[in-house]
Amino acid sequence: MKDIFYPLNRSRRKGLHLALLVFGAAAMMLVDVFLQLSYGQRSLVKGILFLILPLIYSRMTPGFHLLGVFGKGAGKKGFLSSLLLGVLVYGGLMGLYLLIQGFLDLKQIESAIVTNMSVDRENFLPVALYISFGNSLLEEFFFRGFGCLKLGDKSSRLFAYSVSAALFALYHLPMVSGWTSPLITGLGIFGLFLSGIFFNLLNAGKGNLYNSYMVHMFANFAINTIGLQMFGLIRLPFLG
Template identity: 35%
Template sequence: MKRKHALTIVILAVIHSILMVVIEQALKATYVPKTMAKVCLFLFVPLFFIRFIWKQRILDFLHLKAMDWKRLKGGFLLGIAAFIIVLLTFFLLKDFINLGGIIGDLKTRLHITQKTYMYVALYITFGNSLLEEFFFRGFIFLNLYQTNHKVFAYLFSSSLFALYHIAIFATWFTIWLILLALLGLFTIGIIFCWLNTKSNNFLNSWILHMLADIAVVSIGFYLFSVY
């Protein structure tokens, strides 16, 4: 991978993450326009650069052309573990979280209701996980990893992944829970990156991400039923 491509990826990653934070928190965008912006910034723009600026085949760039499906076993096994850990963590810490505030934020700022949450849950599980894994691991990490800056690839992708999520839960938790969440997200990002080096594409982390999100949206269904 050319170094100028790596620099472009770093610049795009930072700009797009900042824009999503602005859209989420400063502009207070509701869920539909926020999602449309995310699809554009995390998917369409990177694909445009890959195909039309760098003149590369998308499947080749993402290392998806020749796939050994046996290498995805780690994603499934860790995904099942993540599903259990997410649920256990929630029930251990739920007394320290403003659960009513989370639901209130979803309803007032994002305009998500109990009726529309089913569609949001499906998007989070399959669509949002795909966008984030394509962007943070497929587009950013794996291609920076091919340069001589492998440690930077791990730290940059995982740090950006963690910091980006501040825009989502900034108003939900206390400062200590936010710091704990950031540490957890950074660690998860490192694991996702490492897992993808085994398959040389982002499918392993996508599988893991989807299974973890199933636990997250299940918690959402629980909260909507209570509040």
């Protein structure tokens, strides 16, 4: 396989890299639209795609280090600053929810999640734990690691940031479809695009994705806190 694709010039490497990124995001969108999979089945498909596609690229491109995004640790100072930022993001998202909760129908969201993802009160807790710790890492590896840090090695930073953030946002669209009105959904997708840009900025100049992973994890903590309330697993009066 290496003999077929080697030597790839910079332009062809960039094209192959971009094609695999788009294919991964588009494939997951199609899975969500056309296949009625349980959350576990969907997670398995996503795990295979998001790990195999970067592996394919690494096999086709000599000198590409697949795990390079984990090469340099954040250090104690970096860890503490990322932890603090994560806590602030958690608080900010919970505050945002309090502001917009009047525009959300949690019963409608609950029904959509149960129907589309087979996630309900009985299995939400293990799903929430996976979303916070495992899914966050998988998405960071694919969209920020392979999708931005590595794409940025062969293209402009603006291009890498924009592409990875746009794919990250659009890939969520089928998941949240039917949760609320089209306007709120559109604003949410735009918010995910801005979040993708923000995550990329957190990793800028550091060569790893530890910072974005920490913040992504705390963002999911906030979403899952609302989910625990929605399914009646906890009762926080200030959440309504």
